Amino acid sequence: MSDEVQTINRVREQARKQMEDLTRFNYGAPAELFPCRGKKGRGHVTYKRFDTAAEAIRFAVEEIPPPALLGAYLEVDEARFGLHEIHYLYEYAAYPLKRRGVELASDGAVALV
Numbered sequence: 486m487s488d489e490v491q492t493i494n495r496v497r498e499q500a501r502k503q504m505e506d507l508t509r510f511n512y513g514a515p516a517e518l519f520p521c522r523g524k525k526g527r528g529h530v531t532y533k534r535f536d537t538a539a540e541a542i543r544f545a546v547e548e549i550p551p552p553a554l555l556g557a558y559l560e561v562d563e564a565r566f567g568l569h570e571i572h573y574l575y576e577y578a579a580y581p582l583k584r585r586g587v588e589l590a591s592d593g594a595v596a597l598v
Contacts, residue, residue: 510574512581514561516541521556530557538574539582546575547585 516538520530530553535541538561545554551568559566566574574580 508577508579510538510577510579511562512537512539512542512574512579514538516559516561518545518559519557521554530554539580542571542575542580543582543584545571 514537516535518530518533518535518541520532530549533541533544535544538559541559541561545557545559549557554568554571557568559571575584
């Protein structure tokens with residue numbers, strides 16, 4: 486098997502495991518939101534700790550402009566979740582909190598309505 490095929494199979498397996506992990510996500514676990522590491526910064530996202538991951542996800546999606554989240558990540562139970570995973574967890578049916586009206590653009594940006 487060529488190296489390219491092995492790499493593709495490895496990436497597919499990682500993506501499958503990541504999606505499986507997201508479906509078993511613990512919204513009640515403590516969470517931390519970390520800003521992007523760039524020196525220029527993309528906004529005023531600062532480190533913040535939350536009692537529950539659900540609160541952290543709601544804060545990230547509803548309170549922070551999407552450009553400010555680029556490069557930021559959420560850490561829950563030693564697992565890291567980037568912008569796309571945060572939005573997925575917010576939209577997932579198991580999300581326990583009430584959502585604001587949200588529209589997702591084709592580029593992944595979120596607009597609150």
